[in-house]
Amino acid sequence: MDTIIAWAVGIMMTWAPPGKSFIKDAVETPEDGRARYHEIARAAAKVAYDPALKPLFGGPRGRAETMALLLSIAYFESGYRRDVDLGLGKLARGSGLDSCLLQIRVGAGKTREGWSHEDLVGDREKCFRSGLALIRRSFGACRKQAPLDRLSAYTRGRCIDNDKHSRARIGRSQNVPRAPMADAAVLAAMPGRDPLPDAPPSAPSAAGSGGAVGPVRTVGTAGNDS
Numbered sequence: 001m002d003t004i005i006a007w008a009v010g011i012m013m014t015w016a017p018p019g020k021s022f023i024k025d026a027v028e029t030p031e032d033g034r035a036r037y038h039e040i041a042r043a044a045a046k047v048a049y050d051p052a053l054k055p056l057f058g059g060p061r062g063r064a065e066t067m068a069l070l071l072s073i074a075y076f077e078s079g080y081r082r083d084v085d086l087g088l089g090k091l092a093r094g095s096g097l098d099s100c101l102l103q104i105r106v107g108a109g110k111t112r113e114g115w116s117h118e119d120l121v122g123d124r125e126k127c128f129r130s131g132l133a134l135i136r137r138s139f140g141a142c143r144k145q146a147p148l149d150r151l152s153a154y155t156r157g158r159c160i161d162n163d164k165h166s167r168a169r170i171g172r173s174q175n176v177p178r179a180p181m182a183d184a185a186v187l188a189a190m191p192g193r194d195p196l197p198d199a200p201p202s203a204p205s206a207a208g209s210g211g212a213v214g215p216v217r218t219v220g221t222a223g224n225d226s
Contacts, residue, residue, distance in 0.1 A: 043124035064179030087121030
């Protein structure tokens with residue numbers, strides 16, 4: 001797992017070198033940011049490599065590709081900013097309704113898993129787990145769209161063709177260095193893991209399941225979209 005974490009942190013460091021923000025609650029040293037990136041990557045890996053969840057993509061590195069997409073979305077939605085990650089200050093919630101690195105639109109309510117804003121910013125794994133469920137539903141709802149547009153229900157709240165936001169997120173995730181380990185090798189090396197506290201039932205195993213997407217993240221608030 002450490003090899004995959006290092007791979008993911010390298011990707012994140014390339015996309016958004018830490019320690020450069022001038023937003024009050026996002027200020028941190030590069031060293032502190034790098035340590036936080038390791039924590040983010042570890043949380044994303046726990047979700048992407050959860051044997052109970054089917055990856056979004058097939059093939060020997062489908063889980064690595066799933067993790068790369070989670071990190072790509074987090075990059076666009078939050079830039080991995082400290083304030084967004086930890087829920088600090090009014091700028092952390094974008095429009096005021098969005099939560100955590102994936103800027104999941106939860107408002108004062110709860111996700112389908114029963115998690116509040118405080119839950120999502122207090123536990124990165126819950127943020128990625130809830131986000132993965134939303135991505136899966138978007139892929140299912142938009143299965144008639146081109147592969148690069150299947151995240152549009154997540155980014156725009158509806159399935160549309162030629163969605164620049166969906167294409168940017170998926171495209172970036174696909175343009176990363178090849179994961180250094182196949183999924184099977186990572187899973188074989190994982191120690192036994194305790195169940196996530198208050199974890200919801202496993203998400204549907206098929207990426208093509210349809211239905212409403214539920215709380216979504218609309219682009220252009222806390223993250224990198226214009």
